[in-house]
Amino acid sequence: MTHAPILAFDIFGTVVDWHGSITREVAALYPQVDADAFALAWRAGYQPAMQRVRSGELGWTLIDDLHRLILDDLLPRFGLSALTETQKQHLNKVWHRLDPWPDTVAGLTRLKTRHTICSLSNGNIGLLTNMAKRAGLPWDCVLSAEVFRAYKPDPATYLGVARVFDVAPSDVMLVAAHQDDLAAARACGLRTAYIERPLEFGAKHPKDVSPDAANTFHAKSLVHLAEQLGC
Structure with a gap:
């Protein structure tokens, strides 16, 4: 069977x-950013972040919170350090809007x-x-x-x-x-x-x-x- x-x-x-969705939203919100590179870099942090949980370095952590940890590292690299906390929270929730x-x-x-x-x-x-x-x-x-x-x-x-x-x-x-x-x-x-x-x-x-x-x-x-x- x-x-x-x-x-x-x-x-x-x-x-x-995920790639197309994040690229479209980032391009609309922050046209000065390379949206393709941003989406790929955010996703590239996914497995390493989960590995920190698997290894015991981090306790059980929701993907929303892991996505935020990765995002906080990304923002300076892409010239977005000036985002407000509200803007950061909204951008992090893009994963809910795929x-x-x-x-x-x-x-x-x-x-x-x-x-x-x-x-x-x-x-x-x-x-x-x-x-x-x-x-x-x-x-x-x-x-x-x-x-x-x-x-x-x-x-x-x-x-x-x-x-x-x-x-x-x-x-x-x-x-x-x-x-x-x-x-x-x-x-x-x-x-x-x-x-x-x-x-x-x-x-x-x-x-x-x-x-x-x-x-x-x-x-x-x-x-x-x-x-x-x-x-």
């Missing part, structure tokens, strides 16, 4: 276009007809809920690393989905645009579906989206995945 009743979705880059990829809402809506669909993101619950409300993402359930107090690729996240729904790990399929995330999920017994997002890092930095035979499915979009799953 290749189908799984529970589909758990990575969010940043898979469901929403736009979905063009196929996302239609794909999720189709997949929801035959599967339970949930987020499985390192983003915190408030962020994911605000994002879903604004973008019209039709989740059955919002799951986050916050629920498990562990960041992907910790097995507690992937196995936590199976535990929440009281199913075997093989009854959960992770849907993601990142092969490392999918490999970690497979190591926990989950099925996996890779979604091609060649423009995740912007048009200037196209991403390799070559298939990995280890994945259960490989799709060009969430609509394409729905077609493969008969939805």
Whole structure:
């Protein structure tokens, strides 16, 4: 059996276009800034910040707060040291306002007809809920690393989905645009579906989206995945 009743979705880059969204907003607010470089630099701080939590250097810290730590380091580098606290808070919440990829809402809506669909993101619950409300993402359930107090690729996240729904790990399929995330999920017994997002890092930095035979499915979009799953 290749189908799984529970589909758990990575969010940043898979469901929403973080680079395009941040670039557009920064360009509108601060036209003097290289918005492409700013978005890439902010995202580049993501894994190192989470590693500080994984290593125990920081206690459990929400992604909103990690994003702010990274942002505070970035602002002087991009000539934005003069921002007020209100402006900093608003900019940090751009991660709540990320736009979905063009196929996302239609794909999720189709997949929801035959599967339970949930987020499985390192983003915190408030962020994911605000994002879903604004973008019209039709989740059955919002799951986050916050629920498990562990960041992907910790097995507690992937196995936590199976535990929440009281199913075997093989009854959960992770849907993601990142092969490392999918490999970690497979190591926990989950099925996996890779979604091609060649423009995740912007048009200037196209991403390799070559298939990995280890994945259960490989799709060009969430609509394409729905077609493969008969939805």
